Amino acid sequence: MFFGKKKNKHFQSLGLASMMGIHLVSGVIVGMAMGYYLDKFFDTKPWLTLLFLIFGIIAGYRNMFREMGRIQRKEAEADAPGADEKD
Amino acid sequence: MAGGLHPIFLVEEAVKAIGLVDAHGHSLIPGNVLYSWTFMIILILVSTMATKKISLVPRGLQNFFEMVIGGLEDFVVANMGEDGRKVFPVLATLFIYILTCNLGGLFPGNDAPTANINTTASMAVFVFVYYQYWGFKIHGTHYIHHFTGPMIWMAPLMFPIEVIGHFARMLSLSLRLFGNIRGEDIVLALLFMLAPIVSTVPMYFLFMLADVIQAFVFFMLSMLYLKGAFEEAH
Numbered sequence: 001m002f003f004g005k006k007k008n009k010h011f012q013s014l015g016l017a018s019m020m021g022i023h024l025v026s027g028v029i030v031g032m033a034m035g036y037y038l039d040k041f042f043d044t045k046p047w048l049t050l051l052f053l054i055f056g057i058i059a060g061y062r063n064m065f066r067e068m069g070r071i072q073r074k075e076a077e078a079d080a081p082g083a084d085e086k087d
Numbered sequence: 088m089a090g091g092l093h094p095i096f097l098v099e100e101a102v103k104a105i106g107l108v109d110a111h112g113h114s115l116i117p118g119n120v121l122y123s124w125t126f127m128i129i130l131i132l133v134s135t136m137a138t139k140k141i142s143l144v145p146r147g148l149q150n151f152f153e154m155v156i157g158g159l160e161d162f163v164v165a166n167m168g169e170d171g172r173k174v175f176p177v178l179a180t181l182f183i184y185i186l187t188c189n190l191g192g193l194f195p196g197n198d199a200p201t202a203n204i205n206t207t208a209s210m211a212v213f214v215f216v217y218y219q220y221w222g223f224k225i226h227g228t229h230y231i232h233h234f235t236g237p238m239i240w241m242a243p244l245m246f247p248i249e250v251i252g253h254f255a256r257m258l259s260l261s262l263r264l265f266g267n268i269r270g271e272d273i274v275l276a277l278l279f280m281l282a283p284i285v286s287t288v289p290m291y292f293l294f295m296l297a298d299v300i301q302a303f304v305f306f307m308l309s310m311l312y313l314k315g316a317f318e319e320a321h
Contacts, residue, residue, distance in 0.1 A: 012307060015307055016307075019259065019263060019304065022263050026255040026258040026259040027255040036258060046232060049133060052247070052251070053311075055248050056255075059257065062248065063252050063255060
């Protein structure tokens with residue numbers, strides 16, 4: 001079958017790499033939206049928006065770095081000989 | 088194909104023909120719902136045909152499905168360990184359903200249900216709820232440690248960041264699938280207007296590859312999120 005073979009580790013990495021950009025953006029969007037509606041609810045414009053925007057940026061970068069670590073592990077596995085079964 | 092650019096949707100026309108039409112001449116059931124029902128019916132029919140005469144030596148359709156599902160199972164178990172068998176049916180269903188929807192949209196007269204944000208968002212919300220459910224089921228209240236980060240004094244800072252990160256997964260899952268499939272449809276419709284047949288045939292092969300990758304990425308990310316929920320907190 002076409003999964004789990006050595007060369008298809010690159011196929012998986014391709015999929016993960018295509019997510020990098022959107023991971024970065026979606027964290028920021030979700031953080032900002034959360035802050036905006038919390039601000040509306042508590043009537044504290046603009047402080048919660050700013051705070052949650054910063055949280056969102058941090059979360060976006062965290063997601064992106066996590067994804068990068070996964071891709072690097074996958075590539076290292078694909079290059080290592082005989083290391084097909086390892087997690 | 089992208090709404091408005093494509094002249095005829097066969098299933099929608101069929102529904103209009105049996106009288107489910109509102110005052111403006113649109114069908115009462117939205118197109119993406121109709122087409123997801125259509126692909127569901129096709130999948131159910133094909134799978135009942137494949138499992139009607141199960142034999143020890145598989146032939147024909149049974150052989151094909153055993154190959155696909157066996158490959159997916161190997162992949163899930165290699166990545167998640169034996170725990171993966173508990174969630175494998177859901178993951179395989181997601182993959183096969185999304186792949187059918189994506190590829191079905193390439194046939195003339197059909198629309199890809201995944202080219203509508205409502206379809207993809209509903210699947211992403213389902214994946215989100217499902218992996219949080221498994222996290223709670225396995226770790227109980229200790230599941231909160233997944234959100235508080237490694238050090239206890241950083242917990243008030245890490246908690247909102249992790250919560251935003253988890254919600255962002257939902258957004259990125261749904262937006263990526265929707266954007267890719269919708270983009271394909273718009274490109275096909277525009278190319279068809281510029282140079283019919285000649286320009287669209289090569290694009291079909293590219294888009295078939297892209298459809299498989301998109302379905303696979305959705306499946307793989309769902310698996311990674313489930314794996315994250317199964318693991319102990321750091």
